[in-house]
Amino acid sequence: MKDMISLEEARALVCGAVAPTDVEEVGLLDAVGRVAASDLTSDIDVSPFAHSAMDGFALRAADIGTATEEAPVALRVIAEIGAGDVFAGVIGAGECVRIMTGACLPDDADAVVKYEIVAVVEGDGRTGSTVSFAAPTKVGSNIRPAGEEARAGEVIVAAGEVISAAGVGFLAGCGVLEVPVCRRPRVAVIATGSELVPPTEVPGPGKIRNSNSYAMAACASRAGAVPHILPIVEDTYEALRAAVDAASREYDFVVTTGGAANGDYDFIKPVVADLGELKMATVNMRPGKAQTFGLVNGTPVFGLPGNPAAAYVGFELIIRPALRTMQGYGFLDHPVVRARLTQNEKNRDPRRIFLRGTLTRAADGVFEVTPARNQSSGLFGPIQKTNCMAVLPDGTEPQPAGTMVDCILLDVPEEVCL
Numbered sequence: 001m002k003d004m005i006s007l008e009e010a011r012a013l014v015c016g017a018v019a020p021t022d023v024e025e026v027g028l029l030d031a032v033g034r035v036a037a038s039d040l041t042s043d044i045d046v047s048p049f050a051h052s053a054m055d056g057f058a059l060r061a062a063d064i065g066t067a068t069e070e071a072p073v074a075l076r077v078i079a080e081i082g083a084g085d086v087f088a089g090v091i092g093a094g095e096c097v098r099i100m101t102g103a104c105l106p107d108d109a110d111a112v113v114k115y116e117i118v119a120v121v122e123g124d125g126r127t128g129s130t131v132s133f134a135a136p137t138k139v140g141s142n143i144r145p146a147g148e149e150a151r152a153g154e155v156i157v158a159a160g161e162v163i164s165a166a167g168v169g170f171l172a173g174c175g176v177l178e179v180p181v182c183r184r185p186r187v188a189v190i191a192t193g194s195e196l197v198p199p200t201e202v203p204g205p206g207k208i209r210n211s212n213s214y215a216m217a218a219c220a221s222r223a224g225a226v227p228h229i230l231p232i233v234e235d236t237y238e239a240l241r242a243a244v245d246a247a248s249r250e251y252d253f254v255v256t257t258g259g260a261a262n263g264d265y266d267f268i269k270p271v272v273a274d275l276g277e278l279k280m281a282t283v284n285m286r287p288g289k290a291q292t293f294g295l296v297n298g299t300p301v302f303g304l305p306g307n308p309a310a311a312y313v314g315f316e317l318i319i320r321p322a323l324r325t326m327q328g329y330g331f332l333d334h335p336v337v338r339a340r341l342t343q344n345e346k347n348r349d350p351r352r353i354f355l356r357g358t359l360t361r362a363a364d365g366v367f368e369v370t371p372a373r374n375q376s377s378g379l380f381g382p383i384q385k386t387n388c389m390a391v392l393p394d395g396t397e398p399q400p401a402g403t404m405v406d407c408i409l410l411d412v413p414e415e416v417c418l
């Protein structure tokens, strides 16, 4: 195992170590935002029949081919059809049918002329009236053909596609009411630290509230997984070993926070190494250098650092792509935009630095990013108040105001192209 690896190596390693969860069928409404696990086909042609796109008159285009303002062509209205009706009769020469939007096109008709450009010569425009046309129309005008959206048996959503809200409607029209998807991974979230108390308590001397578990659970659910916050584990090897061993047998993915560095009470690395296979321990990034990953009882176990911002960045940049891989998502990278730094950044640390920052559009149309004043890895607050992570590249080259840097939009879905 290499000592320190790049973020790209870490992501490849973790995504490569996870497998898709088993496939389950979910109801259509539960499928929105999820990935189709297999091809889905329509049971019928959609639309099942050619129909009118306008309220007007269905006719044969050839019958009004000579129509002009000076010499309009008059046709007799022989029937009326609304949406849901079918006209089974014959349209003879000099005849047309009054038709509503969505109504099935009569077999003999090949065009629809909308009301607005048709004059009623005699009657009220309904059955028995005479109407006249002052211009010809094209074959097919105002007709929506049968099978325009789908053919019976055709693949309408391919495996790997993310189902959108409109896609739910598309599938409903095609008779697909259940969608096979990879089961949401069940993620155990374990906070380690003898200083931790649940957020329901006011911490006593030397204690703090466990905030990490809540943020990591929120990150897990935002990634499509089902989080389970497990009890806080005290800083002993035995307690952490027992908790990780048990969770790895019950969950699809185990996330711990804290105890990931080399302090006297940091045990996640030896626990993973002893129970299973330790695959990585440090990543060249700041915040979040101490990132432990391995397999225990065949289950991915990820030990995030205890510092809240470090845990958050590690989750979003490494665990999230893995949880998405388990659900079949193809897009794993958040959108990145280039933005102008509004202030000098010294870049004292050779690690790649992720600065919590606020992205705005400047008057000249270029994105600008202003890093939060407090970049402590111990804080969630600045992440709540900002909207991106500005990236200072590896190395110690200072980044003066005006430098263009990458900004990762963690709150924007990976599928969005900017």
Ligand SMILES: Nc1nc2c(c(=O)[nH]1)N[C@H]1C(S)=C(S)[C@@H](COP(=O)(O)OP(=O)(O)OC[C@H]3O[C@@H](n4cnc5c(N)ncnc54)[C@H](O)[C@@H]3O)O[C@H]1N2
Residues within 6 Å of the ligand: 191, 192, 193, 195, 196, 208, 209, 210, 211, 212, 213, 257, 258, 259, 260, 261, 262, 263, 266, 287, 288, 289, 290, 304, 305, 306, 307, 308, 310, 377, 378
């Ligand atoms: N000698 C060194 N010490 C440290 C280094 C180093 O390189 N050399 N790195 C620092 C950095 S950077 C980080 S990040 C941390 C990572 O260490 P741990 O994963 O062992 O983190 P802890 O010591 O357990 O906790 C760090 C910090 O975060 C607070 N914390 C922990 N859990 C929670 C929680 N569930 N909710 C809220 N806050 C939590 C904890 O109280 C500590 O203040 O190591 C540094 N040290």
Ligand code: MOO
Residues within 6 Å of the ligand: 285, 286, 287, 288, 289, 290, 305, 307, 309, 310, 377, 378
């Ligand atoms: O691993 Mo630490 O996050 O750089 O605060």
